[in-house]
Amino acid sequence: MSVTIKDVARMANVSVASVSRALNGHSGVTAETQKRIREVAARLRYVPHSAARSLITRRTQTIGALLPDLHGAFFSELIRGIDLAARKRGLYLLVSSSHGDATEAAIALRAMQGRVDGLLVMSPHADRAFLDENLPIVLPTVLINSHVRSERHAALDVDDYGGALAMVEHLTGLGRKRIVFIAGPEVNHDVQERERGYRDALARAGMGDTATVLSGDFTEESGYRAGREALAMQPRPDAIFAANDMMAIGCLSALAEGGVRTPDDIAVVGFDDIPMARYVSPPLTTVRLRIAELGAQALDLLAEQVDDESEPPVAERRLIPTELVIRSSCGGTAKRG
Amino acid sequence: MSVTIKDVARMANVSVASVSRALNGHSGVTAETQKRIREVAARLRYVPHSAARSLITRRTQTIGALLPDLHGAFFSELIRGIDLAARKRGLYLLVSSSHGDATEAAIALRAMQGRVDGLLVMSPHADRAFLDENLPIVLPTVLINSHVRSERHAALDVDDYGGALAMVEHLTGLGRKRIVFIAGPEVNHDVQERERGYRDALARAGMGDTATVLSGDFTEESGYRAGREALAMQPRPDAIFAANDMMAIGCLSALAEGGVRTPDDIAVVGFDDIPMARYVSPPLTTVRLRIAELGAQALDLLAEQVDDESEPPVAERRLIPTELVIRSSCGGTAKRG
DNA sequence: ACCCTTGATGAAAACGTTTACGTTGCGCGC
DNA sequence: GCGCGCAACGTAAACGTTTTCATCAAGGGT
Numbered sequence: 001m002s003v004t005i006k007d008v009a010r011m012a013n014v015s016v017a018s019v020s021r022a023l024n025g026h027s028g029v030t031a032e033t034q035k036r037i038r039e040v041a042a043r044l045r046y047v048p049h050s051a052a053r054s055l056i057t058r059r060t061q062t063i064g065a066l067l068p069d070l071h072g073a074f075f076s077e078l079i080r081g082i083d084l085a086a087r088k089r090g091l092y093l094l095v096s097s098s099h100g101d102a103t104e105a106a107i108a109l110r111a112m113q114g115r116v117d118g119l120l121v122m123s124p125h126a127d128r129a130f131l132d133e134n135l136p137i138v139l140p141t142v143l144i145n146s147h148v149r150s151e152r153h154a155a156l157d158v159d160d161y162g163g164a165l166a167m168v169e170h171l172t173g174l175g176r177k178r179i180v181f182i183a184g185p186e187v188n189h190d191v192q193e194r195e196r197g198y199r200d201a202l203a204r205a206g207m208g209d210t211a212t213v214l215s216g217d218f219t220e221e222s223g224y225r226a227g228r229e230a231l232a233m234q235p236r237p238d239a240i241f242a243a244n245d246m247m248a249i250g251c252l253s254a255l256a257e258g259g260v261r262t263p264d265d266i267a268v269v270g271f272d273d274i275p276m277a278r279y280v281s282p283p284l285t286t287v288r289l290r291i292a293e294l295g296a297q298a299l300d301l302l303a304e305q306v307d308d309e310s311e312p313p314v315a316e317r318r319l320i321p322t323e324l325v326i327r328s329s330c331g332g333t334a335k336r337g
Numbered sequence: 338m339s340v341t342i343k344d345v346a347r348m349a350n351v352s353v354a355s356v357s358r359a360l361n362g363h364s365g366v367t368a369e370t371q372k373r374i375r376e377v378a379a380r381l382r383y384v385p386h387s388a389a390r391s392l393i394t395r396r397t398q399t400i401g402a403l404l405p406d407l408h409g410a411f412f413s414e415l416i417r418g419i420d421l422a423a424r425k426r427g428l429y430l431l432v433s434s435s436h437g438d439a440t441e442a443a444i445a446l447r448a449m450q451g452r453v454d455g456l457l458v459m460s461p462h463a464d465r466a467f468l469d470e471n472l473p474i475v476l477p478t479v480l481i482n483s484h485v486r487s488e489r490h491a492a493l494d495v496d497d498y499g500g501a502l503a504m505v506e507h508l509t510g511l512g513r514k515r516i517v518f519i520a521g522p523e524v525n526h527d528v529q530e531r532e533r534g535y536r537d538a539l540a541r542a543g544m545g546d547t548a549t550v551l552s553g554d555f556t557e558e559s560g561y562r563a564g565r566e567a568l569a570m571q572p573r574p575d576a577i578f579a580a581n582d583m584m585a586i587g588c589l590s591a592l593a594e595g596g597v598r599t600p601d602d603i604a605v606v607g608f609d610d611i612p613m614a615r616y617v618s619p620p621l622t623t624v625r626l627r628i629a630e631l632g633a634q635a636l637d638l639l640a641e642q643v644d645d646e647s648e649p650p651v652a653e654r655r656l657i658p659t660e661l662v663i664r665s666s667c668g669g670t671a672k673r674g
Numbered sequence: 675a676c677c678c679t680t681g682a683t684g685a686a687a688a689c690g691t692t693t694a695c696g697t698t699g700c701g702c703g704c
Numbered sequence: 705g706c707g708c709g710c711a712a713c714g715t716a717a718a719c720g721t722t723t724t725c726a727t728c729a730a731g732g733g734t
Contacts, residue, residue, distance in 0.1 A: 341719095341720055341721085342720065342721065343720080353720090353721080353722090354722080354723080357721070357722060357723085358722095358723095361722085363722095363723095385720080385721070386719085386720050386721070387721095388719085388720080388721090389719070389720035389721040389722090390720080390721050390722075391721090392719090392720080392721070392722095393720085393721055393722045393723080394721080394722070
């Protein structure tokens with residue numbers, strides 16, 4: 001049926017061992033015979049049977065990615081980053097996403113057993129117990145944007161804290177005095193970090209006692225509600241920092257409805273830099289996440305672990321920096337589009 | 338090191354053959370021994386070595402997806418659809434995306450050789466010659482949204498034509514008389530189909546001679562330019578159909594700037610139903626694509642082909658229906674949000 | 675009582691690689 | 705000229721499954 005290493009060996013008048021050596025660039029084969037073997041292989045369109053190879057080398061050249069049910073841009077950016085980095089290293093990418101619950105995620109994780117050399121895990125279900133239960137200890141793993149701190153697994157997070165800190169410092173720098181924060185789902189790790197950045201920035205500015213947190217759930221509607229709440233406050237805030245862009249956008253509507261000018265009366269800023277952010281009115285100042293970079297670096301980190309199996313996996317933890325995107329909704333200097 | 342079928346066999350006092358049979362649910366093993374073997378396997382946390390299995394069965398239980406550099410939501414929806422359908426069938430998903438040029442895509446395609454049981458191909462580079470050159474004939478393949486008609490490969494397309502047809506019929510039904518179309522990149526297959534739908538709908542309404550096409554390239558800016566062009570036309574159009582939402586949004590800006598009311602003076606409609614579409618002012622009437630369904634059905638189609646290898650792959654071609662989303666930018670009845 | 679069928683089980687081959695080890699031939703130092 | 709080392713190459717084992725074939729016991733029909 002398909003052409004195997006034996007066919008190549010026969011056609012080139014050598015043993016299978018030589019073919020293997022020649023094709024893998026190992027020593028112990030003349031440049032001349034190597035050339036001949038390579039030519040024969042190319043002519044026969046020989047492609048090594050990956051399963052057979054994996055069986056003996058115990059390497060699959062594949063890494064698995066366990067991803068959550070993400071919203072559009074985030075997901076594609078992440079995969080793009082991972083995929084590009086993987087291809088650069090000649091690795092394959094096995095993807096499993098959109099798990100409804102922890103059980104589904106566990107099944108997916110288990111299914112990847114033995115098919116991958118390493119694992120990229122980003123999942124809301126992936127808490128400590130979950131990982132201990134479902135992850136084979138030996139498998140190199142990198143946790144992406146996880147709240148779990150494990151001494152066994154490396155982790156790579158987006159710098160939510162730093163981004164929020166920078167954003168609030170920008171607002172205080174512009175002279176805003178009463179900055180309220182619209183929070184997101186409580187369980188969300190990103191939200192917690194963003195709120196922490198908000199509080200710390202206020203504290204640094206000596207305004208720690210002004211911290212005010214309105215509740216939200218990442219939806220536009222909850223942002224709208226929070227906006228109306230803010231309007232009713234006495235004294236009124238002069239800036240609103242929403243934990244994500246969708247809520248900021250909802251908030252903008254509420255303010256516009258209330259006849260309040262943005263940013264003149266109240267500045268509104270968000271987080272994520274979703275595509276829509278630049279099109280709302282006024283264009284939204286926000287924090288950009290470099291998701292592709294997150295994915296790429298996660299893969300690199302993982303690949304390093306996979307490569308030197310000698311080392312016990314260091315539980316390194318890296319942060320991906322965020323970037324302040326100043327548009328006009330904050331009333332500051334517009335640095336970029 | 339890891340636990341193999343031999344370990345299970347030894348612990349259960351049977352041969353490896355029986356273990357294989359028991360675990361795969363084959364006949365020729367007592368219910369009793371099967372139970373015993375299953376228990377031992379579970380206790381040892383035995384998981385079959387997939388490479389060894391693939392080596393002998395010549396099945397990898399994996400399907401490959403060659404995807405282009407897609408924009409956010411489209412990409413994630415597609416993968417979600419594919420992934421969900423794949424998991425339902427116990428198949429794995431090997432992804433390779435974001436190929437800059439045809440060479441990169443070819444390399445990626447070749448690399449998947451032997452690692453997958455079937456292929457999902459969606460790529461602007463995947464023309465007839467490309468496929469003939471890089472696709473092993475034996476490998477079941479489904480082409481997604483491709484302009485290539487091949488008698489060798491099944492194909493699954495979004496019904497761009499039908500969507501455009503319905504949209505234009507909706508506009509004519511509302512009494513619009515001078516409907517112009519903003520085209521996208523010429524090479525784009527979707528664009529061509531959308532334009533074809535536009536022209537056919539006009540022809541059906543007996544307005545074939547009013548067909549007017551402005552050029553665009555899918556960017557918001559090109560939509561803006563086309564909008565200004567439309568404003569300058571004599572007589573002015575009373576409806577603008579943009580080949581995608583981003584251009585429609587750019588067009589809206591141009592009209593607003595020109596002091597023209599939408600939809601009263603000129604209706605504006607788009608295509609894609611990107612998330613932003615409902616948030617612009619006025620909310621955009623558009624055509625929704627069911628991308629997840631596209632992905633899911635593509636996988637199903639492929640899986641069928643993989644399963645009955647007896648049949649020579651029928652070059653079936655299916656269409657995924659589109660859905661008209663009526664908002665207020667067309668001046669018609671708002672049916673949904 | 676004997677043969678034949680049937681069903682459960684085991685032994686071993688096969689899948690296509692990589693690699694440890696053995697063999698050969700050649701050049702080089704003495 | 706002789707042994708020695710080394711490079712090139714071949715042989716065969718090993719990886720962990722599935723599956724074919726053989727074996728064996730039990731049971732049923734004559």
